[in-house]
Amino acid sequence: MASTDNGVDVKKHSADDLAGLEAGLDALDSVVVSRTPLRETLNRKVLPPVTAIVLVLVVWQLLVWAQVAPEYKLPAPADVWAEVSDAWLKGTLLDYIWTSVSRGLLGFLIALAIGTPLGLLVARVRFVRGAIGPILSGLQSLPSVAWVPPAVLWLGLNDSMMYAVILLGAVPSIANGLVAGIDQIPPLFLRAGRTLGATGLREARYIVMPAALPGYLAGLKQGWAFSWRSLMAAEIIATSPDLGVGLGQLLEHGRTNSSMSQVFLAIFLILLVGIAIDLLIFSPLERRVLRSRGLLVTR
Amino acid sequence: MATTTATTAKVAEDATAVPYAARIEHVSKSFPTPGRTGGQQLVLDDITLDVAPGEFVTLLGASGCGKSTLLNLVAGLDRPSVGSIGTDGRPALMFQEHALFPWLTAGRNIELALKLRGVAKAERRPEAERLLDLVRLQGAYGKRVHELSGGMRQRVALARALAQDSRLLLMDEPFAALDAITRDVLHDELTRIWRETGLSVLFVTHNVREAVRLAQRVVLLSSRPGRIAREWTVDLPHPRRIEDAAVAELSVEITEELRGEIRRHGQH
Numbered sequence: 001m002a003s004t005d006n007g008v009d010v011k012k013h014s015a016d017d018l019a020g021l022e023a024g025l026d027a028l029d030s031v032v033v034s035r036t037p038l039r040e041t042l043n044r045k046v047l048p049p050v051t052a053i054v055l056v057l058v059v060w061q062l063l064v065w066a067q068v069a070p071e072y073k074l075p076a077p078a079d080v081w082a083e084v085s086d087a088w089l090k091g092t093l094l095d096y097i098w099t100s101v102s103r104g105l106l107g108f109l110i111a112l113a114i115g116t117p118l119g120l121l122v123a124r125v126r127f128v129r130g131a132i133g134p135i136l137s138g139l140q141s142l143p144s145v146a147w148v149p150p151a152v153l154w155l156g157l158n159d160s161m162m163y164a165v166i167l168l169g170a171v172p173s174i175a176n177g178l179v180a181g182i183d184q185i186p187p188l189f190l191r192a193g194r195t196l197g198a199t200g201l202r203e204a205r206y207i208v209m210p211a212a213l214p215g216y217l218a219g220l221k222q223g224w225a226f227s228w229r230s231l232m233a234a235e236i237i238a239t240s241p242d243l244g245v246g247l248g249q250l251l252e253h254g255r256t257n258s259s260m261s262q263v264f265l266a267i268f269l270i271l272l273v274g275i276a277i278d279l280l281i282f283s284p285l286e287r288r289v290l291r292s293r294g295l296l297v298t299r
Numbered sequence: 300m301a302t303t304t305a306t307t308a309k310v311a312e313d314a315t316a317v318p319y320a321a322r323i324e325h326v327s328k329s330f331p332t333p334g335r336t337g338g339q340q341l342v343l344d345d346i347t348l349d350v351a352p353g354e355f356v357t358l359l360g361a362s363g364c365g366k367s368t369l370l371n372l373v374a375g376l377d378r379p380s381v382g383s384i385g386t387d388g389r390p391a392l393m394f395q396e397h398a399l400f401p402w403l404t405a406g407r408n409i410e411l412a413l414k415l416r417g418v419a420k421a422e423r424r425p426e427a428e429r430l431l432d433l434v435r436l437q438g439a440y441g442k443r444v445h446e447l448s449g450g451m452r453q454r455v456a457l458a459r460a461l462a463q464d465s466r467l468l469l470m471d472e473p474f475a476a477l478d479a480i481t482r483d484v485l486h487d488e489l490t491r492i493w494r495e496t497g498l499s500v501l502f503v504t505h506n507v508r509e510a511v512r513l514a515q516r517v518v519l520l521s522s523r524p525g526r527i528a529r530e531w532t533v534d535l536p537h538p539r540r541i542e543d544a545a546v547a548e549l550s551v552e553i554t555e556e557l558r559g560e561i562r563r564h565g566q567h
Contacts, residue, residue: 021484022484026448026451029481189398191376192394195374196411196415197389210400292402294401294446
């Protein structure tokens with residue numbers, strides 16, 4: 001072989017150059033991660049929904065001007081706005097919202113505390129999965145409004161009845177989300193965790209829960225939507241002076257008073273709270289988790 | 300074939316309590332045949348193999364020779380059907396995929412291994428930095444897994460495996476998914492780290508040149524079922540290069556043998 005001399009030469013160099021070679025490879029192969037500038041975010045994320053809202057308001061006003069329906073069926077945007085400012089001046093607007101939101105959030109937190117260990121058990125213990133897995137996913141398709149009559153009979157017209165309905169709606173979806181998240185964990189992570197010595201509770205704490213987090217968050221998001229829906233159903237059906245006035249009761253009062261603008265106000269507020277909680281809590285949380293794992297593709 | 304005495308690797312003095320890093324004795328493994336009830340498929344047949352403290356052994360074989368199965372058995376992820384396996388402590392295991400946890404940074408991945416090993420909190424960060432230093436990834440501590448290149452990920456995975464402080468490192472085709480240049484660089488790195496740490500390595504591959512370039516001993520497995528077909532002692536000095544004439548020469552010999560093993564399967 002003619003290259004023997006050369007080979008020895010290369011060897012000597014390679015020992016010194018290895019670090020440099022490696023640094024070069026690292027620099028060439030690394031992925032540069034950059035964040036999008038604020039202005040672009042505004043253009044992409046804020047402009048489209050604002051345009052849509054303005055468009056809806058314009059069409060609405062045009063329909064009112066065209067008098068497609070009598071005023072008691074279709075109030076003007078200005079009438080609904082008057083209802084908002086009226087409630088605001090009386091100081092009741094925030095009360096309505098807070099009554100419902102505090103119930104919804106507390107109910108959701110209790111559902112979280114029950115749904116999480118339940119989901120973990122169903123996902124990890126074969127017997128438990130066989131026993132209650134199908135029931136748990138079946139419960140998700142049962143509209144939680146169906147729980148209102150029995151809850152009223154069991155618990156009476158009070159707050160615990162509201163919470164019972166929220167729990168029956170939200171616990172299954174939180175548990176199911178966690179089960180789905182755990183089922184999607186690549187087996188490689190579990191093997192890697194086991195070789196590192198993560199077994200039993202430590203496996204659940206350090207490997208299973210963080211690996212299942214994206215699915216779990218999706219379950220939480222859905223769980224919140226279910227909590228909020230169940231609560232509104234309960235508030236509309238069960239009205240009593242003891243319960244205070246939440247958004248559901250506001251809607252029901254609007255109906256009994258034949259005040260369409262109050263009905264519209266209640267519906268807007270219910271929608272607004274749902275969107276706000278999602279936008280302020282769940283979406284940022286979800287984006288943060290996905291981005292940190294390199295799973296968020298920005299387009 | 301007699302066990303090679305390790306000349307290039309430093310043998311850890313305190314390892315004398317157990318004269319081996321891994322001892323595989325008459326191990327067979329069969330799995331239930333899929334689809335049929337009661338059927339058993341023999342994957343490994345009567346494997347006996349010792350890995351001496353500080354020794355670098357590669358297990359070489361074509362598809363279906365059960366090399367990954369054997370590694371799983373040594374790692375304790377599965378149990379042999381027959382025979383026994385002894386290791387000096389719990390071995391560390393590296394996979395073909397980096398298997399780093401994407402919810403943690405590179406540094407935190409290493410710290411998790413340290414934490415699960417029982418290292419005190421205050422010592423974890425400096426130890427993780429030291430290990431990243433060892434694989435020449437200073438400054439990668441806060442990097443997320445998706446921000447690293449394939450070669451860097453495998454180096455972090457190597458650092459995490461080293462964090463387990465095992466005497467034996469099991470490697471399951473850890474460089475198979477990398478491009479040729481990166482793989483070559485990582486061969487050098489692995490050799491350097493093996494010599495610095497005095498670890499024992501059991502390295503599985505189907506790449507003959509890789510086996511020869513890295514190992515002190517190459518063990519060829521036959522396929523279906525996996526049996527030890529032949530062993531070679533590689534006493535070429537380090538650093539070796541994949542282009543070295545001596546590496547090529549031995550590779551040709553081993554490849555011929557491997558081809559012979561594969562050819563046997565086409566004959567019936």
